[in-house]
Amino acid sequence: MPELKTLMTGLSFGEQPRWHEDRLWFSDWGSREVIAVDLEGNSEVILRAPSFPCCVDWLPDGRLLLVSARDGLLLRREPDGTLVTYGDLRRVSKPPAGNELVVDGRGNAYVNGGGFDLMAGDPFAPGIVALVTSDGSARQVADGLAFPNGMLVTSDNATLIVAESYAKRLSAFDIAVDGSRSRRRVWADLGDGVPDGICLDAEGTVWYADVPNKRCVRVHEGGEVLQRIELDRGCFACALGGTNRSTFIQLAGQQQSGVGGDRGASELDAKLEIEREANRPGFRVTHWVVPSAPARNPREPRPWRMLRNYRPVRSPFKSKMWVYL
Numbered sequence: 477m478p479e480l481k482t483l484m485t486g487l488s489f490g491e492q493p494r495w496h497e498d499r500l501w502f503s504d505w506g507s508r509e510v511i512a513v514d515l516e517g518n519s520e521v522i523l524r525a526p527s528f529p530c531c532v533d534w535l536p537d538g539r540l541l542l543v544s545a546r547d548g549l550l551l552r553r554e555p556d557g558t559l560v561t562y563g564d565l566r567r568v569s570k571p572p573a574g575n576e577l578v579v580d581g582r583g584n585a586y587v588n589g590g591g592f593d594l595m596a597g598d599p600f601a602p603g604i605v606a607l608v609t610s611d612g613s614a615r616q617v618a619d620g621l622a623f624p625n626g627m628l629v630t631s632d633n634a635t636l637i638v639a640e641s642y643a644k645r646l647s648a649f650d651i652a653v654d655g656s657r658s659r660r661r662v663w664a665d666l667g668d669g670v671p672d673g674i675c676l677d678a679e680g681t682v683w684y685a686d687v688p689n690k691r692c693v694r695v696h697e698g699g700e701v702l703q704r705i706e707l708d709r710g711c712f713a714c715a716l717g718g719t720n721r722s723t724f725i726q727l728a729g730q731q732q733s734g735v736g737g738d739r740g741a742s743e744l745d746a747k748l749e750i751e752r753e754a755n756r757p758g759f760r761v762t763h764w765v766v767p768s769a770p771a772r773n774p775r776e777p778r779p780w781r782m783l784r785n786y787r788p789v790r791s792p793f794k795s796k797m798w799v800y801l
Contacts, residue, residue, distance in 0.1 A: 492531045492576075492673070493715050493725050502727075503530050510542070523553065533579040541585055545574025550585060550608050563608030568616050573606045578636075580629040583610045584655035586617075588624035588638060605638065607655045617657040618649060626674035626684065626713070637663055639671035639684060646671060646682060646695070664699040673713030673727070685711035685726065692726050 488506020495501070499512040501522070508525040510532055527546030534540055540553040541562060548566035551559040565572035565587060575589035584607060591603035605618035605627075622643035629636055629651070636649045636657065648663035664682065671684035681702060683694050687710030694703040709728045717723040 489729075490727055491529075492713060493727055494532065495715075495717055496534060501532060503532065505529055523557070523559070526551075526559075529574060531575075531577045533577050533585070535579060535585075536581060536583050541577065541579060543574050543577045543587055545572070545589070548572030548574070550577075550587060550614070561612075563612050563614045565606055565608075565614055568606040568614050569604050573604055575603075576625060576627045578627045578629055580636075580651065580655075581633045582653070582655070584608075584651075586627060586629070586636060586655075588621065588627055591621070591623070594623075600642065605636070605649075605657070609655055617655065618660065621647070625672050628674055628676050628682075630676060630680070637674065637676070637682060639674050641670055641672060644669055644671070646674070646684065663697055664695045666693075666695065666699065669693055669695075672711070673715075675715050677716060683714050683716075683724075685714045685728075687712060687729075690728075 488504050491503050491505050493500060493502045496512075501510065501512045503510050503525070505528055508528050508530055510522045510525065510530065511519060512522050513519045522540075523542070525542060526544045526549075529543070529545045531543045532540055535552075542551045542553060542559065543549075543565075544551055548564065548571070549561055550563035550565060552562035553559055563585070565574065569590035571590060571593050573587040573589035575587075577585065577587050579585045586605055586607055588605045589603055590606070592598040592601040600623075602619060603621040603624045604616050605621065605624065606614055607617045608614045618638070621638060621640050623641040624638050625641045626639040627636065634651055636651055638647050638649075640647055644666045646663040646666065648661050649657035650659040652658065666684070668689065669684065670686050670688050672687055673685045675683050677683065677694070681694055681696050683692055685692050690707045690710050692705045692707065692711045692714050693701060695701055705726070707726070707728050711726050711728040713727040715725040717725055
């Protein structure tokens, strides 16, 4: 079993790990900061999102897109660091989509969510996927989703896979050149699994993070479980990284009651676990191995080193990142 080391501490609520230009990028939802960390452990706050939740991805030309969910806007970061409106999601649904963002190789940006405001305690209503094209126009391309969460586009830009947390399934859509969806189908019925963040491996199977079941699971199309990683806390997101995508990343959090005194707040200890197996392609989590995958875009992940502590954020929540070495 690899040794578990602390990777980062002092985060409020780390989400959506991504790689770009040799650094790890992630969103701290508590502080609304988008943070990048290089391989030497130097961390940098790239920007502070106008509202929560916030998530990022990149256009094919390298420009960063940012979802400012409460504002209902998809923003683009200019070379001088300013944020400009790239798409208006308020015209597509109410509340506007803003839970997850993914950009395909053609530059089509997909944002899911909508349906109801979970944080406001609204009753459940089905969610959607909104498409923002390169001209900034926004439209709905999928609906009837039971709390859409993690989302990915396959490397051939042919399929969009969406995690439906409340339906306990992964759903797939064919992608047309103009970004339109068709042929909706159940990609995998997950039984008691509650999918959150997802990622795709070299064999075309999907890893999904599962908060209530405290695990990360690899499934084949059709629902066959190939591997399962049991954790001591809920897993929010996962990703493949490292040389030849030989690193498996898990963002997980543990909520403990009784922290925060009179505020009645709780403590969230989130961790980023990275496990590596040396001298062979693929990665190993304890005795589980997943094949490597070829690079397909500039966001391709890179190998890890230990990272220094990140500055604390004032919040009733606390999170950490650890690494297996």
